[in-house]
Amino acid sequence: MGTPTSLGYVLQLGSEILPQYKQETPKTPPHIILHYCAFKTTWDWVILILTFYTAIMVPYNVSFKTKQNNVAWLVVDSVVDVIFLVDIVLNFHTTFVGPAGEVISDPKLIRMNYLKTWFVIDLLSCLPYDVINAFENVDEGISSLFSSLKVVRLLRLGRVARKLDHYIEYGAAVLVLLVCVFGLAAHWLACIWYSIGDYEVIDEETNVARKDSWLYMLGETAGTPYRFNATGTGRWEGGPSKDSVYITSLYFTMTSLTSIGFGNIAPTTDGEKIFAVAMMMIGSAGICEKYFINTVDKL
Structure with missing residues (x-):
């Protein structure tokens, strides 16, 4: 995992990283991903950037009533939706830290924990609202409804706040x-x-x-x-x-x-x-x- 001063530790996007006194890598099933591994850390940063992109574009699109007929933007938004969908799949196979500080790698416990926490919000966040609105024959009322539902994606910022929690100790990062x-x-x-x-x-x-x-x-x-x-x-x-x-x-x-x-x-x-x-x-x-x-x- 690295010491608190190492780059790997600083780049971690989770406050529930592996405790320092547990240096041994826990044994996990082949299809389970450690929540503090390099791949998951990189993936979390990608999701973080896309979440901020969503937090900027969703209010703009809803307020200015922009119908996503631009093919380039429609492709970008569709790619973002797919990445969020992949994130859901990965979360069903990612370890987490239990109440006693232990790393939980049991697939059943992981699924239950995710279903009880962020699954519903993540699922609503990855629905292709822009693709539906792109069709010309969509009723204006339904289109407005789907545009409003996109605001649900902003709830993902709650996860971002939790992930950036441990950056409070760095003055420049806080600024x-x-x-x-x-x-x-x-x-x-x-x-x-x-x-x-x-x-x-x-x-x-x-x-x-x-x-x-x-x-x-x-x-x-x-x-x-x-x-x-x-x-x-x-x-x-x-x-x-x-x-x-x-x-x-x-x-x-x-x-x-x-x-x-x-x-x-x-x-x-x-x-x-x-x-x-x-x-x-x-x-x-x-x-x-x-x-x-x-x-x-x-x-």
């Missing part, structure tokens, strides 16, 4: 993790911020655009305004591009979370104001926590 968590939170909030704006920019009952909406004003500023029935569809069309909207949304959430708030993007509707208040409270909670920790350290 990198905090930056990643902050960026991920800002990304999720940006997706929600756009969803609120997209829902409220057009009043469905009166079929009138809200000219005070930040999305409407962004379209006017960017030279891509909202226009009603511009091509004879009987609907509102135009508006800013998705790239511009996402960058603007991320900019707003970043400035709100860091309590900077330049005011050039401002909430106008009740829904936007409530969400903005929630973001400010999250940002102020982080500042208060930092102040509290510094005060305790000085005492």
Whole structure:
């Protein structure tokens, strides 16, 4: 396994690695994989990277209602689904550490342990939602349902948190993790911020655009305004591009979370104001926590 200072130990993605006082490799059946071997460590890193990819793309696809008709992205997402499916198979054949610190290699116990813990979440995470949504004849309601179900994949981040638990002892690693968590939170909030704006920019009952909406004003500023029935569809069309909207949304959430708030993007509707208040409270909670920790350290 290696000493705590060895590269192999540092790269381990599990807090339940083999205890240092048990240096002998336990005897396992041929089809059982040791959870701390080099192959499993490499595989865990691959799953970790793909989980972060999922945590970024799923909220974006759900909020921006992107239908995966792009063949390249559809292939990438399908490969990710297959890898997650393979991960399920491997988890049914991977040892784990028991309550007494012993390595459990009994196939029956391994299966029971996995079924009682992460199996359901992992199974829901690897279902091919994007492939189903890619079909043109899929009902819009069903497509929205499958898009929403993709959010279940974010539950895999719970496993990531457990796997990265032992990195807390490394200062540089903690800094990198905090930056990643902050960026991920800002990304999720940006997706929600756009969803609120997209829902409220057009009043469905009166079929009138809200000219005070930040999305409407962004379209006017960017030279891509909202226009009603511009091509004879009987609907509102135009508006800013998705790239511009996402960058603007991320900019707003970043400035709100860091309590900077330049005011050039401002909430106008009740829904936007409530969400903005929630973001400010999250940002102020982080500042208060930092102040509290510094005060305790000085005492």
